[in-house]
Amino acid sequence: MSELLRVEHLTKIFTSGLIGGYEIRAVDDVSFEVKPGEIVSLVGESGSGKTTVGKLILRLLTPTSGRILFEGEDITTFSKKRLKSDYYRKVQAVFQDPFASFNPLHIVDSAFYMVFDSYFPELDREEREELIDSALRDVGLNPSEVRGKYPHQLSGGQLQRILIARALLLRPKLLIADEAVSMLDASTRVDVLNLLGEFRDKYGTSVIFITHDLALGYYISDSTIIMYRGTIVEMGDTEKVFHNPLHPYTKMLLESVPDLNVKWEFRKITPEKEESAVYAIEGCRYAPRCSKAKEICFKVRPELIEVEKNHWVACHLYR
Numbered sequence: 280m281s282e283l284l285r286v287e288h289l290t291k292i293f294t295s296g297l298i299g300g301y302e303i304r305a306v307d308d309v310s311f312e313v314k315p316g317e318i319v320s321l322v323g324e325s326g327s328g329k330t331t332v333g334k335l336i337l338r339l340l341t342p343t344s345g346r347i348l349f350e351g352e353d354i355t356t357f358s359k360k361r362l363k364s365d366y367y368r369k370v371q372a373v374f375q376d377p378f379a380s381f382n383p384l385h386i387v388d389s390a391f392y393m394v395f396d397s398y399f400p401e402l403d404r405e406e407r408e409e410l411i412d413s414a415l416r417d418v419g420l421n422p423s424e425v426r427g428k429y430p431h432q433l434s435g436g437q438l439q440r441i442l443i444a445r446a447l448l449l450r451p452k453l454l455i456a457d458e459a460v461s462m463l464d465a466s467t468r469v470d471v472l473n474l475l476g477e478f479r480d481k482y483g484t485s486v487i488f489i490t491h492d493l494a495l496g497y498y499i500s501d502s503t504i505i506m507y508r509g510t511i512v513e514m515g516d517t518e519k520v521f522h523n524p525l526h527p528y529t530k531m532l533l534e535s536v537p538d539l540n541v542k543w544e545f546r547k548i549t550p551e552k553e554e555s556a557v558y559a560i561e562g563c564r565y566a567p568r569c570s571k572a573k574e575i576c577f578k579v580r581p582e583l584i585e586v587e588k589n590h591w592v593a594c595h596l597y598r
Contacts, residue, residue, distance in 0.1 A: 414445070
């Protein structure tokens with residue numbers, strides 16, 4: 280088995296409203312895999328479904344259909360007890376808002392104590408303190424400067440590093456980083472990204488890096504998955520996706536990145552249909568915004584095809 284994680288035909292449907300509401304297929308027939316030691320970026324704008332995919336893999340949401348295979352086992356069949364005792368020892372997460380991840384009434388050390396109580400109850404106090412200090416140093420923090428502090432006494436960058444230290448305390452095989460650097464300043468973002476890369480190299484930890492920022496995804500990832508309105512439109516080796524984009528949506532995203540050497544010209548935004556109509560389109564959901572859309576694009580959903588080795592696109596232009 281070459282992959283650590285395999286997602287097969289994953290679908291999540293939400294219903295808007297109580298009476299007469301419409302269905303939103305937030306994740307629609309998504310399939311991909313993550314190999315051991317690989318960093319995969321899920322990239323897309325708000326509403327693309329990338330965060331929902333992360334929550335489904337973490338079992339914070341229950342899939343409507345599809346399978347999530349981790350080390351060959353379908354974790355959608357796991358009980359809550361097995362998720363906590365087995366799965367969450369191997370799969371950890373770091374979320375967008377570091378301040379929301381801590382109890383403001385407790386010192387930040389308590390985040391580590393919860394991990395020990397759940398997974399290492401046999402360790403005595405001295406062993407726990409040594410492990411906390413070691414984990415903090417691993418993420419570039421001086422234990423004496425952050426321990427015993429409350430969340431409001433620390434910066435967002437310090438808190439995010441503490442969360443990474445806590446997650447990596449378990450030496451997980453997979454780390455899901457959901458917009459984990461979006462609230463940090465530019466210099467701190469690079470430091471945190473480098474940390475993720477270092478832990479991948481040191482411990483073989485795989486990472487699913489969820490972001491709306493193309494530059495960050497390009498900087499950190501081996502493979503990139505481009506999502507739009509719950510579907511995968513393009514995926515493959517990061518270098519190929521960024522330097523030879525195939526899908527019109529991927530091209531539009533890359534063209535939207537500001538170039539410091541060119542004077543800006545504001546791009547005219549093509550208005551979308553209302554949200555319920557976009558999700559109800561039978562064909563390509565990007566068709567209403569696509570200048571190259573044909574009649575078939577509105578009627579038939581394109582399948583992912585491998586145009587070149589390790590580079591897939593879902594677009595009728597490449598049939």
